[in-house]
Amino acid sequence: MMARNTDMRWRLPLVCLLWELAMIILFGVFVRFNAESDIAGWEKAKQEKNITSDAENDFYFRYPSFQDVHVMIFVGFGFLMTFLQRYGFGAVAFNFLLAAFGIQWALLVQGWFHTFENGKILIGVESMIGADFCVGSVCIAFGAVLGKISPVQLLIMTLFQVTLFSVNEYILLDLLHVKDAGGSMTIHTFGAYFGLVVTAILYRPNLEQTKDKQGSVYHSDLFSMIGTLFLWMYWPSFNSAISDHGDAQHRAAINTYCSLAACVLTTVAFSSLLQKKGKLNMVHIQNATLAGGVAVGTAAEMMLTAYGSLIVGFICGIVSTIGFVYFTVRAPLFRKY
Amino acid sequence: MMARNTDMRWRLPLVCLLWELAMIILFGVFVRFNAESDIAGWEKAKQEKNITSDAENDFYFRYPSFQDVHVMIFVGFGFLMTFLQRYGFGAVAFNFLLAAFGIQWALLVQGWFHTFENGKILIGVESMIGADFCVGSVCIAFGAVLGKISPVQLLIMTLFQVTLFSVNEYILLDLLHVKDAGGSMTIHTFGAYFGLVVTAILYRPNLEQTKDKQGSVYHSDLFSMIGTLFLWMYWPSFNSAISDHGDAQHRAAINTYCSLAACVLTTVAFSSLLQKKGKLNMVHIQNATLAGGVAVGTAAEMMLTAYGSLIVGFICGIVSTIGFVYFTVRAPLFRKY
Amino acid sequence: MMARNTDMRWRLPLVCLLWELAMIILFGVFVRFNAESDIAGWEKAKQEKNITSDAENDFYFRYPSFQDVHVMIFVGFGFLMTFLQRYGFGAVAFNFLLAAFGIQWALLVQGWFHTFENGKILIGVESMIGADFCVGSVCIAFGAVLGKISPVQLLIMTLFQVTLFSVNEYILLDLLHVKDAGGSMTIHTFGAYFGLVVTAILYRPNLEQTKDKQGSVYHSDLFSMIGTLFLWMYWPSFNSAISDHGDAQHRAAINTYCSLAACVLTTVAFSSLLQKKGKLNMVHIQNATLAGGVAVGTAAEMMLTAYGSLIVGFICGIVSTIGFVYFTVRAPLFRKY
Incomplete structure (x- = not known):
């Protein structure tokens, strides 16, 4: 038994060091x-394309959005998971670890699929956004397995999920030519189902007994709200980060802004309606309000009007809240009970 | 009695759903x-104005500032209100609800006044900033009524305040041609007095008895400080968000930066001076430090020098702190006791 | 004795007011x-340099990065220091005070050294970034003296450190022509050693007895993690904020992104390895993960490849964690025990 513990002790350091060396x-x-x-x-690109200003560098079109996405991944998803008092610090720290490894591996895998030229992967600000997107999908799955798996298992899950994410994305976007700018399908749906599958694999009946440890407390809710709000506020950047320059990025931000706002109102309505005493359920607020951003992702840069975006948000708030109330036993997306 | 409770229970969901449908x-x-x-x-604008680069799209001039303002409204004002332990989560959640509804209604009302052409409201990144500004004014008034009104009353207050805000703004800016880039008058003064009026209407003597519930605790103060700091840090973006492109935006940011820094020092000085034991009062720090940003708002994009901005901040820190100490009974702006 | 207390009471207000007047x-x-x-x-610059677009104003190249740096200084460093429950609010508030004074004094001192023309200091967005950088160095030193000095002593320390910082920077960058874009030497090393010296001067044996007050608690760790994450996430902006426009800013952000990610993995590895039970030590995570950003600072804008950045991060995570474990008695950088 002791030998096994000593063995375990070496596993996390070894995996971290060897994988980082790789x-x-x-x-x-x-x-x-x-x-x-x-x-x-x-220098060459400026001459060839007759560009006179450094303002044309893709960096200035995308870097502010990249930083918003970066905050969503590390603070947004990290703190969203702190709702369980028992896993508060662990949630933030493990999310940090998986994301830090994930973005490196995603730069490679996504690079092999998308920007591989003459045997080299060429990276820029768009690659960093892509890597963060890919890791966002792992963060969503992490929500489903929180408190159930060890750091080493988490790193292994990240390795597999990032790889499968990129394969799935390649099939959808490059082979089937599906449009999915905000990654509703590739990021959120994929992440949620991946998490569901991992949970199902890890499922053991006696784990159900730990349910009573999953209560949330006052301060946990406020910390969790930090995560929720940073996700909600920066979602327009998420959905517009890799849209085409100019009107497309502009439009994607506006559409997401509208959909998210509508979603808050229907979430509040149904959360209040479905609770016994008409009180708001914090878990609904913290999750369903984000559904409007997820759902509008695919169509955000299209000529979906502000009016269309409100309808998307309206429906999502309702569906997502009802889903939470009636299907929480193994709800994939940000399962909390 | 029970009928009334059942009635109450339907009110919030109904208001949310019907208003969102509207x-x-x-x-x-x-x-x-x-x-x-x-x-x-x-495409047409590029041809007509002979624009060769997408970098000329207003989105790139204003979107980073918009996101900063967005954080101020949802995290800044939301967490500023968490100082009262009893209302911590409610403050953040209700602020979220009122702001999500407010920005939609503000897009409409402000649109009718400002960008209404051929029967249509034309929206872009500047409209989103305008809507957030307008809601900022509601958030300020919310500070005065926190813990005194229900979510439905809050939504009704938002409906009225956003409307009146836009009328007031139209009279000041479009009819009287007043300059108010950072919205010192239209946003902050209006918001504070609106809150004062609502409080006066809602005032009932027995509410005074609830004062003892308003104590703040250690962690509440740290959460509240998150709100304060995000407001303080992003105020230069607030004041420069809709200034003219180029030197005007640049100057507005510098002036606000200077005024805010000066304000912190005089706030600390007077807070320490007016406290019995010379200790700092957290409530002063959390509120008066922001006065420098409010006061410089109107003149931020003008050729007010860095030196002039420091003087504005210097005076504001003093006036605001003294105001807090001697007029807290019904102080409008962020009234806390 | 009472006279002395009355005397003390006047000191902070007087210093704040007189220095602000100065x-x-x-x-x-x-x-x-x-x-x-x-x-x-x-107007003149546009004519002389034949600039047709306001997008060429330095504001648009640097302001988003400036705001990220601003968050690092006020929220990042402020909340990083909250790990000690006893100093939580004080850490944030005093950091706020020192930084607000520091940026004003830094604008002046750095201006005299760098942008002094015809008897005038010319300021712009780059000056604000420079002032924030300089104050970042004071925040690092603040970490070493936290809980040991009064606000007045803190302001005096800031006055001296900002001055010496600028002299040191002038000698290194302007006289010796050292390259140090991310300020690894001028900001971080200087700040750490300055803090070490101040601690040594203030050292009194009986202060050791206060060690038991330095324990951290659950919520303090989560607040501290907010600081850590905002520093970690925005470090690419820190290292690229004053790089040359175009490819240099782009490259500095990518290199820092890579180095930081690698650093997290080796920090986790060695933290787990060196702890008795293989558990992660939160203090390591909260500090060593940032070493990757510090170390890559100097070379970030050079043609250091992504591969080179990973190596820098790899080594830094190891060295920094080992340093924490074996040299914590008076470790200069963010000393925590």
Whole structure:
């Protein structure tokens, strides 16, 4: 027994160090700067495309949105999970660990699929956004397995999920030519079902007994609200981050802004309606309000009007809240009970 | 009695659903994308104005500031109100609800006054900033009525205040041609007095007895500080968000930065001076430090020098702290005791 | 004794008011807007340099990064220090005070060294970033003296440190022509050693007895994690904020992103390895994860590849965690025990 514990103790450090070494080697072999982040490359691109201003560098079109997405992944998802007092710090810390590994592996896997030229992966600000998106999908699945798996299992889950995410994305976007700018399908639905599957695999009857440990307390709810709000506020950046420059990015932000606002009102309505005493259920507020951002993702950059976005948000708030109330036993997305 | 309770229970869901349906219909009839967020519109604008780069789209001039303002409204004002332990989560959640409804209604009302052409309201990133500004005014008034009104009353207050805000703004800016870039008058003063009036209407002597429930505790103060800091840090974005492109936005940010810094020092000085034991009063720090941003709002984009901004901040810190100490009985702005 | 207390009571208000008055006078004499934030100046600059678009104003290249840095200084460093329950609110509030004074004094001192023309200091968005950087160095030193010095002593420390920082920076960058874009040397190393020296000066044996007051608790750790994450997430903005426009800013952000991610994995590995039960030590996570950003600072904008950045992060996580475990007695950087 003791031998096994000693064995366990070495597992996390070993996995972290060896996998990070593998990242270094793979990055050394494959990853290079793309034309917009390379000294000679940008000079050449400016001459070829007759660009006179550095303001044309993709960095200035996307970096502010990238930083918003970055906050969503690390603070948003991290703190959303703190609702369970018992897992508060662990939720934030493990989310930090999985995301830090995930973005490196995602840069590689996504690079192999999307920006692989002459044996090299060319990275830029869009690659960083893509990597964060991919990890967002893992964060969603993490919500379903929180408190059930060890850090090492979490890293293994991340390795697999990032890989499958990229394969799935490649099939949907590149082979089937599906439009999914905000990643409703590739990121959120995929993440939720992946989490569901992992939970099902890990499911053991006696785990049900730990349910009483999952109560939330006052301060946990406020911390969790930090996560919710940063996700909610920055969702327009999430859905517009990799849209085309100009009107498309502009439109994606407006549509998401509208859908999210509508979603809050219907969530409040149904949360209040379905609770015994008409009180608001914090868990609904913290989750269903985000459904409006998820649902509008796919169509955000299209000519979906502000009016269409409100309808999407309206429906999502209702469906998501009802889903929470009636299907919480194994609800995949941010399962909380 | 029971009938009345059942009646109450239906009120919030009904208001939320019906008002949101009204929003959808009104948006459907009136709201369209403006030239910079519309596919054909932006193509046409580029040709007409001889614009060669998408970097000229207003989105890139204003979206980072918009996101900062968005954080101020939802995290800034929301968490500023958590100082009362009893209302912590409610403060954040109700602020969320009123702001989500408010921005939709503000897009409409402000649109009718400002961007109404051929029977349509044309929206873009500036409309989103305007809607957030308008809701900021409601958040300020919310601070005065916190814990005294129900969610339904809050939504009704939002409906009226957003409407009056827009009328007041139209009279000041469009009819009297007053300059008020950072909204010191239209947003902050209006919000504070509106809150004062609502409090006066709701005032019942026996409410005074609830004062003892208003104590703050250690963790509440730290949560409240999150709100304060995000308001303080992003105020330069608030004051520069809708200034003219170029030097005006640049100058508004610098002036606000200077005024806010000066305000912190005089707030600390007078807070320490006026307390019995020379200790700092957290409530002063959490509120008076923001006065520098409010006061410089109107003049931020003008050629007010950094030196002039420091003087504004210097005076505001003093006036605001003294105001808190001597007029807290019904102080309008962020009344806390 | 009472006289002394009365005397003490006047000290903080007096220092705040007089120093702020001094700032106003010095700003009045010296500080003016630079060409990009001045009405006439920007008009003239556009004509001289044949600039047709306001998008060329430095504001749009740097303001989003400035705001990220601003959050790092006030929320990042402020909340990082809340790990000690006893100093939670004080840590945030005093950090706020020192930073608000520091940025004003830094605008002046850095201005005299860098943008002094015809007897005037010309300020713009880059000056605000520079002032925030300089104050970041004071925040680091603050971590070493937290709970040991009074607010007045803190302001005096800030006055000296900002001055010495600027002298040191001038010698390194302008006289010795050292490259240090992310300020690894000028900001972080300088800040850490300055804090170490101040601690040594203030050291009195009986202070050791207060060690038992330095325990951290559950909620303190979550608040502290807010600080950690905002520092970690926005570090790419920190290292790229004053890089050259275009590919250099782009590259600095990517390199920092990679280094930070690698650093998390090796920090977790060594934290787990060096703890008795293989558990993660939160203090390591909260500090060593940032070392990757610090270390890559100097070289971030150079053609250091993503692969090189990973190696920097890899080594830093290890060195920093080992340093914490074996040299915590008087460790300068964010000393916590």
